[in-house]
Amino acid sequence: MEEKITFVCVKRTEKLGQLCGSRASFPKRLQQANQDSKQLEPMMSVPASFLLCSLLLVIPHCTEVATQEVQPDPKTPCANWMGGAPGYPGHNGLPGRDGKDGKDGLKGEKGEEGPQGPKGDQGEMGVPGREGPRGFPGYPGQKGEKGEGSFVYRSAFSVGLTERAPHPNVPIRFSKIFYNEQNHYDASTGKFLCSIPGTYYFAYHLTVYLTDVKVSLYKKDKAVIFTYDQFQKNNVDQASGSVLLHLSSGDEVWLQVYGEGDNNGVYADNINDSTFMGFLLYPDLDIH
Numbered sequence: 001m002e003e004k005i006t007f008v009c010v011k012r013t014e015k016l017g018q019l020c021g022s023r024a025s026f027p028k029r030l031q032q033a034n035q036d037s038k039q040l041e042p043m044m045s046v047p048a049s050f051l052l053c054s055l056l057l058v059i060p061h062c063t064e065v066a067t068q069e070v071q072p073d074p075k076t077p078c079a080n081w082m083g084g085a086p087g088y089p090g091h092n093g094l095p096g097r098d099g100k101d102g103k104d105g106l107k108g109e110k111g112e113e114g115p116q117g118p119k120g121d122q123g124e125m126g127v128p129g130r131e132g133p134r135g136f137p138g139y140p141g142q143k144g145e146k147g148e149g150s151f152v153y154r155s156a157f158s159v160g161l162t163e164r165a166p167h168p169n170v171p172i173r174f175s176k177i178f179y180n181e182q183n184h185y186d187a188s189t190g191k192f193l194c195s196i197p198g199t200y201y202f203a204y205h206l207t208v209y210l211t212d213v214k215v216s217l218y219k220k221d222k223a224v225i226f227t228y229d230q231f232q233k234n235n236v237d238q239a240s241g242s243v244l245l246h247l248s249s250g251d252e253v254w255l256q257v258y259g260e261g262d263n264n265g266v267y268a269d270n271i272n273d274s275t276f277m278g279f280l281l282y283p284d285l286d287i288h
Contacts (some may be wrong), residue, residue: 156279157185209267
């Protein structure tokens with residue numbers, strides 16, 4: 001009976017060693033089991049069924065203690081008692097999938113200035129800007145070269161009457177010459193002859209005495225203006241007129257009394273004058 005109980009305890013202890021997972025601790029546990037069997041010798045008279053039940057109650061406790069011990073390294077040759085030899089390294093696995101993009105890093109420091117690039121194409125013309133302030137007057141320029149002399153066109157006359165009563169319906173001959181430098185006025189005919197085409201100014205101032213006056217200014221045998229002055233008894237009066245005319249070369253201009261003899265009151269003496277004058281304002285430059 002004693003041997004049977006010891007055998008059962010040894011078997012349970014070996015089983016316990018397998019559960020605990022360490023061969024090195026098996027002899028210690030076997031020795032502990034023998035000691036436990038010696039302590040059970042006074043209880044040999046106890047029924048075997050009672051001892052068997054007690055042993056079954058102890059096994060769970062030993063299992064809990066075994067789990068608290070340090071587990072052996074599974075890579076050691078003696079792992080789990082009968083571990084095999086280490087196998088060869090396996091093949092490299094397939095690359096994993098790309099991970100998600102990480103967050104943007106901090107802004108780096110400003111780099112060094114690069115070399116100047118080539119000149120770009122010319123852009124479009126911009127909108128004109130505002131007018132700037134007026135600048136200061138500049139310095140006088142250098143005196144230019146002497147130019148070619150320009151011809152000054154001159155044509156003028158101023159004449160007066162010496163006769164008391166000129167004949168009507170014929171040109172009045174003003175024989176008193178005040179100015180006739182270019183000789184464009186002919187005192188023998190009383191007519192002005194145009195030699196320079198252009199614009200001319202003509203005027204006359206006549207003394208009226210003894211009778212009424214009717215005079216007209218002619219251009220190329222055609223009356224241009226008329227002047228009438230009524231005589232006042234015992235009084236000396238004035239009749240005058242003026243006009244601008246464009247003349248061509250060869251045109252003639254003169255004064256004459258028109259109508260009957262009763263309208264010939266043009267008068268002149270040593271203290272009263274009747275005058276006729278004209279001059280060129282500006283020539284026709286496209287011709288000369």
